[in-house]
Amino acid sequence: MMITGELLIGFETIRGRNGELWAIEAATGERLTPSFGGALPSELERACALADAAYDLLLNTTPAERARFLERIADNIIAIGDELLDRCVAETGLPRARVESERGRTVGQLRLFASVLRDGAYLDIRIDTALPYRQPAARADIRLRPIGLGPVAVFGASNFPLAFSVAGGDTASALAAGCPVIVKAHSAHPGTSELVGRAVQIAVRDCNMPEGTFSLLFDSGRQISQALVADPRIKAVGFTGSRTAGRAFMNIAAARPEPIPVYAEMSSINPVVVFPGALAARGQAIGKDLVAALTVGAGQFCTNPGLVLILKGDGYDDFKTAVADALRVTKAATMLTPGICKSYRAGVEALESHRGVDLIARGTSGGPFQGQAAVFETSAQDFLEHKDLHEEVFGASTLIVRCADLKELRAAMRGLEGQLTIALHVDENDFEAANDLIPLFERKAGRLVVNGFGTGVEVCSSMVHGGPFPATSDSRTTSVGSLAITRFLRPVCYQSFPEELLAKELKSENPLDLPRRENPFS
Known part of the structure; x- marks a missing residue:
C-alpha cells in the first residue's frame, strides 16, 4: 500500500493544499518521504458535510452490520503487513516488538466492539408497555434506545500511533455507536496514519457504509484542528495529548452556540x-x-x-x-x-x-x-x-x-x-x-x-482508563474497554409509537434478538 501524503475524504483521496508537513525519523531527526498536504477549510467543509449526511444512514444500520464493518477494518490493518510496522518504527522510534503488540491491541479493540455490538447489552433497551386500564391514570407505551451522538472528531495521540490513533479506541467506539468519524492525524506519524486510514476507507466501501463514515485530515498548523472542533456538525471530540491542547479544545467546544463534550485524556503522574x-x-x-x-x-x-x-x-x-x-x-x-x-x-x-x-x-x-x-x-x-x-x-x-x-x-x-x-x-x-x-x-x-503498576492497560469490559481532571476532562467515562462506547451515545424515548414506526431494536417481536428490559417495575 503506497503512502502518498493525501487526505482521505470519504471515498476520495486528495492532495491537501494548505502547506505541507513531513514525518521525521525519530532515531535520526531526518525527514521521511513523502510530504503530506495540510487540509484547506474547504476540504474540512467537505469532510464535515459528508459525515453529516452519513449520520442519518448510519442510524439505520444494525449492530451486526457495524460489527462486520469493524472486523473488516481489523482484517485490513493486519493485511498491510510489514509496511505498517516498518513505517511506524521509523516515525516513532518504538521497538518493533512494541509496535507489533500495539497493532494486536488495535485490532483487538475493533473486534471487542464488534462483540459488544453483537451482544447488544450496551443498548440497555427498556420497554414499558401500555397500561390502558391503570387507575387513576393510564400509561402510554414507552420505549428507550440509545443512538449515536453524531459525527465525532478524533485526534491521534503521539505515544500510541495505532491504539490511540486513526483506528484506535476512540474511533472504534464511535463507529460502533453509529457515529461518523473525522480523524485529525498526529503530525508525528502521518505515514502510519495514512496506511491505517486507507484500511478504514477500504472497509467503508467494502461493507457498503455511507461515504462520509470516515475521513482523515492532516493539518499543517492548528487552523484545521480548531475549526474541526468548532464545526457545528461535530457532536463530540475524542482526544489524547497535552493538557494545553486538551484545554484549548475544551474551551472551543464550550464556546460554541451548541456546546459539545470533549473526552480528553491529558495529564497524570500515576x-x-x-x-x-x-x-x-x-x-x-x-x-x-x-x-x-x-x-x-x-x-x-x-x-x-x-x-x-x-x-x-x-x-x-x-x-x-x-x-x-x-x-x-x-x-x-x-x-x-x-x-x-x-x-x-x-x-x-x-x-x-x-x-x-x-x-x-x-x-x-x-x-x-x-x-x-x-x-x-x-x-x-x-x-x-x-x-x-x-x-x-x-x-x-x-x-x-x-x-x-x-x-x-x-x-x-x-x-x-x-x-x-x-x-x-x-x-x-x-x-x-x-x-x-x-x-x-x-x-x-x-x-x-x-502490588503492581498501572502501565499495563487491559482492553476488557471492566477496564477504566480515565479519572478526575486533569487525567481526563470527564471522570464519568473511560477511553479503554467496552464501556467507552457510552461516550458517543444518547438515549431517545419513543412514546405511543405504532409498530410500523419503531426501529428494529424496539419492535415487539424483537427481530434482532437483543437483550431488553421489559416492564421491569410494573
Whole structure:
C-alpha cells in the first residue's frame, strides 16, 4: 500500500493544499518521504458535510452490520503487513516488538466492539408497555434506545500511533455507536496514519457504509484542528495529548452556540504508594520492578509511574539501592519526537536543579534523540511546599517522596490533582492502613492497582482508563474497554409509537434478538 501524503475524504483521496508537513525519523531527526498536504477549510467543509449526511444512514444500520464493518477494518490493518510496522518504527522510534503488540491491541479493540455490538447489552433497551386500564391514570407505551451522538472528531495521540490513533479506541467506539468519524492525524506519524486510514476507507466501501463514515485530515498548523472542533456538525471530540491542547479544545467546544463534550485524556503522574509492611518485606523487589515499569516505552505511557509516595522505614535503603542499581544499567531510549525528547530533558534538568530534590540515579546516556532515565527524591514537606513538583515529566523520570508517617502521606495525596491510576504496594499487615486511605484514592483516580503498576492497560469490559481532571476532562467515562462506547451515545424515548414506526431494536417481536428490559417495575 503506497503512502502518498493525501487526505482521505470519504471515498476520495486528495492532495491537501494548505502547506505541507513531513514525518521525521525519530532515531535520526531526518525527514521521511513523502510530504503530506495540510487540509484547506474547504476540504474540512467537505469532510464535515459528508459525515453529516452519513449520520442519518448510519442510524439505520444494525449492530451486526457495524460489527462486520469493524472486523473488516481489523482484517485490513493486519493485511498491510510489514509496511505498517516498518513505517511506524521509523516515525516513532518504538521497538518493533512494541509496535507489533500495539497493532494486536488495535485490532483487538475493533473486534471487542464488534462483540459488544453483537451482544447488544450496551443498548440497555427498556420497554414499558401500555397500561390502558391503570387507575387513576393510564400509561402510554414507552420505549428507550440509545443512538449515536453524531459525527465525532478524533485526534491521534503521539505515544500510541495505532491504539490511540486513526483506528484506535476512540474511533472504534464511535463507529460502533453509529457515529461518523473525522480523524485529525498526529503530525508525528502521518505515514502510519495514512496506511491505517486507507484500511478504514477500504472497509467503508467494502461493507457498503455511507461515504462520509470516515475521513482523515492532516493539518499543517492548528487552523484545521480548531475549526474541526468548532464545526457545528461535530457532536463530540475524542482526544489524547497535552493538557494545553486538551484545554484549548475544551474551551472551543464550550464556546460554541451548541456546546459539545470533549473526552480528553491529558495529564497524570500515576502515584505509587508503598506501605511499610510491603517495604520491609520486599523493598528491593519493588525498587527493581519500579524501574522496569518506569522505563518501558521510554517512559512515554500516560500511565507511567511518575511519583512514589513511601513511608520511610525498614527496607527503604534496600529499595533505593535496587532502584539505583537497576537504573544505572538501563539504556537510553529513542523518544517519539525530537520535541518530546527536548521537553523531557528540560523537565529532568528542572528537577535536578530544584532546591530540596536529590538525584538518586540516572540511566546510561544516549544519542541526541534519546531520553536518559532518572529517579529523584524529596521530602513530603518540600513536595507539599512546591506545587511544581506535582507536574508531569513525560518520559522515564519519577520522584520519590519520603513521608514520615501516614499523616504526611495523606496530606501529599490530598494535594494531588486527578490521576488515571494509583498503585498500592501492601503486605497483609498494611491492610488496615490501606483501607483507611482507599476512599481518598478512589476520589483521586479512575483505576486502583494492588502490588503492581498501572502501565499495563487491559482492553476488557471492566477496564477504566480515565479519572478526575486533569487525567481526563470527564471522570464519568473511560477511553479503554467496552464501556467507552457510552461516550458517543444518547438515549431517545419513543412514546405511543405504532409498530410500523419503531426501529428494529424496539419492535415487539424483537427481530434482532437483543437483550431488553421489559416492564421491569410494573
